[in-house]
Amino acid sequence: EIVMTQSPATLSVSPGGRVTLSCRASQSISRNLAWYQQMPGQAPRLLIYGASTRAAAIPDRFTGSGSGTEFALTITSLQSEDSAVFYCQHYSEWPQTFGQGTKVEIK
Amino acid sequence: EVQLVESGGDLVQPGGSLRLSCAVSGFSVSNNYMSWVRQAPGKGLEWVSALYGGGNTYYRDSVKGRFTISRDNSMNTLYLQMNSLGADDTAVYFCARALYDTSGYYYDYWGQGTLVTVSS
Numbered sequence: 338e339i340v341m342t343q344s345p346a347t348l349s350v351s352p353g354g355r356v357t358l359s360c361r362a363s364q365s366i367s368r369n370l371a372w373y374q375q376m377p378g379q380a381p382r383l384l385i386y387g388a389s390t391r392a393a394a395i396p397d398r399f400t401g402s403g404s405g406t407e408f409a410l411t412i413t414s415l416q417s418e419d420s421a422v423f424y425c426q427h428y429s430e431w432p433q434t435f436g437q438g439t440k441v442e443i444k
Numbered sequence: 445e446v447q448l449v450e451s452g453g454d455l456v457q458p459g460g461s462l463r464l465s466c467a468v469s470g471f472s473v474s475n476n477y478m479s480w481v482r483q484a485p486g487k488g489l490e491w492v493s494a495l496y497g498g499g500n501t502y503y504r505d506s507v508k509g510r511f512t513i514s515r516d517n518s519m520n521t522l523y524l525q526m527n528s529l530g531a532d533d534t535a536v537y538f539c540a541r542a543l544y545d546t547s548g549y550y551y552d553y554w555g556q557g558t559l560v561t562v563s564s
Contacts, residue, residue, distance in 0.1 A: 371550035373489075380538055380554035381489065387545055392552065424489055428548030432504055435489040 339363050339427055343436035351444045354415045358439045360408040360425035369429040372401055372410045375438075376421045384423075385410065417443050446470030446553050448539050453558030460529050460562070466522040466539030466555055474517040477542040477549055480524050482535035483557070490535075493524060494542070494549075506532070529562045536560075 340363040350356050360370065368388035373381035383392040385401035388408060400411045412419060422438040452464040464480070480492040493513040494502040501513050512525040522539050536557040542549035 367547065369545065369547045373551075375489075380556050381551070382554070383550065383552050386543075386550045426489070426550065428545065428550055430548065431502065433491045433548060435491075437488045 366429035448555035
């Protein structure tokens, strides 16, 4: 199965700042990648699919990029409510797999 | 409004069985692709099983032969029958609706999850 590796494990950033989360696939997945945000105790929320298409109602502070094996999620103008764990997921083949997550903390 | 509400999670002994339910409103499970995704305590997300609108079912290797996904169209509910449970099955189980894109499926709607604990 395809292994998804996210980095870093944790990011700490000040309100108003900008972060870039990385997601690497163990083999090419074209642009078959989604990003999710999971706040503590809640279900994941879809942010991005197709590597760069924002889901409904997702603000343009969230931007996805990349293709092949290297992907990124950039979040700008960080707010306290952005504190969460972010996961990438490939859907290039069976089984779909998720990365281990990047925790974003707002100082 | 779309809602997915899981239930049925519980504490169960190793080797035991449990049936999870996911009651859906806002769309029909009969013509949507649905999945179960689980999350062990403090861990990441792991796809478990899927049910296509046409009725085809899929399972991750570790649950094949033990778990069965199904649906009741009249109740608009998705199920996951889990047998021969082991400690590794301890997790919050989410149901989710999937949308197709190019080569596979991503998840746009999720339930709040139900906790399954396997322990003696």
